[in-house]
Amino acid sequence: MSGIPTFTASTNKRLYRRLSNVLSYSICGVVALITATPFVWMALGSLKNATEVVEYPPTFLPRQFAWNNYVEVFTSVPFLRYIFNSFLVASTVTLVALLFHSMAAYSLARLRYPGRRILFLVIISTLMIPASITLIPTFIIVRSLGWLDTYWALIVPALFNAFGIFLLRQFYLSLPLELEEAARIDGASPAGVFLHIALPLSRPILATLAVFFWLANWNNYLWPLIVTQSPEMRVIQLGIASFAGEHSTQWQLIMASSTVAAVPGLILYVFLQNFLIEGIKMTGIK
């Protein structure tokens, strides 16, 4: 009466636990397959020649590795220029935006002046603005500034987003006051305290935001589509999309160009995965 029922109960529990683990791993495996397959398929497709890439039934590994696909991508369109454009825009936006945001955030967190509260609310309220409503008017504004088809149109509007300001302000609020107070007593100006104390301390969060901003700008498509026209001003996402539009059946070239476009994101992921995930977690804090 005391031995047998409990023995059966705990074996049941262990069996249940075992089954549930097997199920978990199986589901993970299936989802991992669904997640990874498109990547692998794109890479494989980029290395097949024009006839093999549309063969049916499809081959798995290429019969011959058609590395010349990549050469053709770079020679048939100014692909290097596309990469340069995206690199320039992404890097410039990241650096300038972080500078502006950290200044604004520090001002809102630590400096005192009339209207600070209202200005903060106004800035935060812009988070509610969906992008689609701003596209046409911003296009017209950019056009009347003569910026169409220039780097200005790609860089300047992308600089301003309240989210970075919000996060950096949270960070600055969390800094211990003693450090800044000590510096003030030593005669430092508010700008000096910002430059020599607050800014250096915010390096980790700036790094996280930098990865985020850079990637977002590298991946941007719709706005560049609207404000640029000439092939020389195309950013890489536009480049591969127009490539796909013009060579719609040459899957091997489309896959090759897409693989190139995917590389920076993948590199950032492999080396800076933690920054990315931290960044995502920060977006959830509201």
Add this chain to the structure above:
Amino acid sequence: MNVSSRPRLVARHIEAITGYLFLLPDLLGLLIFLIIPIAYAFFISLHDWNALSPMRWNGLDNYVKLLSDTQFWASLKITAIYTLIYVPVLYVISLGLALLVNQRLSFLRFFRTIFFVPVVLSLVVSSLMWKYIFDERAGLLNFLIGLIGIPPQAWLGSVELALPSIIIVSVWIQMGYFMVIFIAGLQDIPRDYYEAARIDGANRVQMFFWITLPLLKPTSLFVIVISLIASFQVFDQVWVMTRGGPSRATQVTAVYIYQQAFQYLNLGYGSAVAFVLFVVILGCSLIQFRLLRSTQS
């Protein structure tokens, strides 16, 4: 008293001036590129403009035209269908993945790493990857379903399947992102609650519905609102994969706005459609907040 308060006054002025100056670039930028555009968008919608000749005042004509524009209403319907499928599916899948990966089992970290990778891709790259897989003649998907006896489908070329196909791609792209958000939310729930429940004899399903889900309310609200707002404005994937076709089967409102404003150069009309979409988005977000806040008590 007078002499010693002078430097303090100056110091406070310097602080204020620094404060305003530091705020200026971002404030100015947000004003010009976010705040003013909303008002300007409405202003433009009251005109007829093709970007070449000067604007022509039009009053509310664009909005009247909207009401009888079948293509506009069709686009709203397609956007609504897209949203009504995408948001719940994404929610369930990313929550499911988070629960799966959050267990105390070995190697799950490795899986979490894989699930997250699509997030670093651009929407264009993901769309092109999948466009190749969906290809009617050479696509991997038709080959795979052929192995289990299903005939090849047109996927992105089929009026019925194009929108679901795009939804699949969108979910695939975003599930890793929201999975991470849910994981953060799950880890915020104190383990003691589950311990107490286990002592009281609750099983895992009960613990999920009575502990996990309620405590995930803020995270859930965030996930739903964000994915909702994004899905109302979906553009990149649709434009790259189908251009709104076949036969306008995937012409979501954002695509319609783009076509009106930047292809047909009806900037005034496009702005009116965009403004209506804006109001719809705002309305839905507010309803969401109300709904979820009332269930919080």
